[in-house]
Amino acid sequence: MEELRIRHRKLLYGLSILGIILAFFLIYIIFKDNEQQYLKFLNPSHDKDLLMDTFRGHGLKDMFLLVLLTAVTSAVPALSSSVICIFNGVCFGPVVGLIMNIIGNTLGNLVVTGFFIRFETERDNKATSAKPNRILEKLAHFKNKMLALILGYMIPIVPSFLVNYMGVHLKLGFKKQLLCIVIGVLPTSFLYAFGGDAIFNGNDLRMIVSAVCIIVLVVGGVTFYRRKKRDHSVTD
Template sequence: MTELHIRNRKLLYCLSSLGIVLAAVLIYVIFKNNETQYLQFLDPKHDKSVLMHTFRDRGPKDALLLILLTAITSAVPALSSSVICIFNGVCFGPVIGLLMNITGNSLGNALVAGFFTKFDEEHDFSKETKRPNRILEHLAHFKNKMVALILGYMIPIIPSFLVNYMGVRLKMDFKKQFLCIVIGVLPTSFLYAFGGDAIFKGNDLRLIISTLCIILLVVGGVTFYRKKHDAKKTN
């Protein structure tokens, strides 16, 4: 049993390392495929109005690479998909960028959830967490487990890696957990896509609104959690 515990932990570390390498490779490929456009866009001597049109002249190949990169960065604990999600909005606009963000984040989290589902019976990953996330510990005691899981994915300050494990801990059906993932990543995917588009167009008002929405999302999620927690303590 001890050998199995160590082997699974090493497997988790190996997969995370592999994810970091794959992310680096994808970033390199994406940059090399669009190196000329990126460098021209950063050069103040070029006509920005013309470059803005050509900057978004991208095909399915670029979209697929960015979706894969979004999935990997959302799956690996040491990485964050937020910058990539914003970049998706910059490159493909708010609508397509939103779809790319939802697809990539959902696939990445589903992959991690599937990993935990497979190995949870053999290995208690929670024992490796020396400082458990208090918000997740309280969310895990919600009567409605799907609401708890959706909130976990919605609040950006909670690592999605831990939220995926909480879903397995709650013994939730994988289809239900995947639905929670899609709903949970929707708000931040929306805000990052529209925020990225605002950065690209220089729309300060939309950028400010997007930033405020992210702040309100975090504050709202934490406030909802605290009210639930306080209500439980008084009962």
């Protein structure tokens, strides 16, 4: 993959700062709306069973705010949506939490993709260069470009910011890139949602299984990319 050349770096930094401010503002609103509920849940003198029954009484407003927060933390390079995705599972359960995670992460990646389409498709000599992630650099050489993009979104240690950059410059088209985003974020969205639900219910086994699955996902993705790299070298 070519070096990452940002023509509008100051604009990107400015938008990232705005995203961070928006993220903290959303966290503040969510906490203030549910402050008493959260404080009661942390108070050992209250009936835990009763509180657990009422804790998930969040409405559409909280759902919307959390999806928006997931999108923002997914879009801003300096932030991570993983904690929010786990919290979605805690507040809304595994199934609804999974849907929220997929929608939020997809929206966040689409925003970044739109930024690159709007500002970074034309290149010039004044662009500032930065070396891309090494794993992503190798993925860009895969013959199956959609598979490369899906793996990029799927491996948690690869910044989605750079994966979006790669997707735009591979020129797959909007529909194909959208499909890659949804498939790519699905595994971690699932694990975070079910892991959050496990934390809420105190299910140690499910928490351990979720953590192990995330580790396996990372190791498996890296191993797969290295095997593809080796096969590519042999072919050459």
